[in-house]
Amino acid sequence: MHAEHLHLWQHNHAFGQERRRPGEQRTLIVIAITLVMMLIEISTGILFGSMALLADGLHMASHAAALGIAAFAYVYARQHARDAEFSFGTGKINALAGFTGAILLALFALIMAWESLARMLQPVTIAFDQAIAVAIIGLIVNGASVLILDAGHDHHHDQDATSHSHHHDHNLRSAYLHVLADALTSLLAIFALLTGKYFGWVLLDPIIGVLGALLVARWSWGLMKTTSAVLVDRQGPESIRSKIRASIEQDTQDRVTDLHLWSIGPNLYAAAISIISHKPRQPAEIKRMLPTDTGLAHVTIEVNPCCTQGTGT
Structure with missing residues (x-):
């Protein structure tokens, strides 16, 4: 066979990964929003002496890092889509980023639980009015971020236990769960601050923190299962x-x-x-x-x- 005819039997392995995915732009927008809110919460937490706000700001910093990983994965997969060193293209970078995000979610859950248990043993003094105001702003910002990412989030779930992951952009799902965890943290913080201010139930804050940590851990485990199935080449649906x-x-x-x-x-x-x-x-x-x-x-x-x-x- 002549060399000039070989191209008729050859093809690239980009499989569309060279195109910009819808989740990439949404992730970049949410990163910008998260960084701004992170700086506000950390600075006001220090100014008002609120450990709750400071902790929430640091949590947002960890999520900003996770979202940064998601954004990097989108760009890297797109730029290397036609790289012959990747046997089947760069699609699995999406799952790898999602798996990394799931691990960060698990660490976030552990930090939430650790901080909550520490506050049970050593309660801190909180400037309730200022803390509540900033926490409400945080909830609004996190809620907006959830809606931005949710616009591209596929909610369909296949009943096949080995396959429901194939309907998802795992990278986008990881980013979505991170901002959802932030929104949950803000909501729980508001509830705990209100009950602490009006009823004196200061202990409720760390209790709710532990419950929130368990929920985030559950999200993390689910994302780990679906992404690891892709990474280890588990049989498809x-x-x-x-x-x-x-x-x-x-x-x-x-x-x-x-x-x-x-x-x-x-x-x-x-x-x-x-x-x-x-x-x-x-x-x-x-x-x-x-x-x-x-x-x-x-x-x-x-x-x-x-x-x-x-x-x-």
Whole structure:
């Protein structure tokens, strides 16, 4: 075969990752908002002597770092989408960033729990009026950030336990959970400050802090499960595998003997399929039979005659 004809059988592995994803711009906007609010809460916390505000500001700093990781992942994946060193493109950088964000969420939950337990043992004096005012501003800002990221957040969940992650931009989901955790922290802080001011229930603040930490830990665990499944190439959804088998075996004597399906990016899958057949067909013909609504971006097909030496059939 002439070298000039090789390009007809070659293709890149960008799979659309070179395009700017909707979550990238939203993440950058939220980073700017978070940094401004972080500076306000830290400065007012120091000025008014409010440990609650200072702690919330430091929490926002940790989330700003997590959002920064998300933004970096978007840019890096886009700029290296056509880099041949990435066997199946840069789609998994999305899951890697999401997994990193999940770990940071878990650390955030531990810090929340630690600070709450410390306040149970050593209560601090709080300037309630100033702290409540700034906490309300924080809630408004965090709520706006949640809405910005939620605009691109896919809420569909597949019932297949191995697959519900494939509907998500894991990087965006990580950013979304971080700002949602911030909003939850602000809401709980307001409730605790109000009860402390009007009812003297100072101990309620650390108790609510522990409950909030448990909720954030649960979000973290869920995100870890979905992103780690992508990173370790766990088998893709059974619903898609069933469609692939049905498209190949229906009305034929062909049988799928081995099928590997794994995620290579948001809504993108690669598949390696082994088929045994009485009348072997060309792989190109079989590829045309595969379902087009499953996100299959890279497919390798091996066709074997069923009556081969040593098979016993």
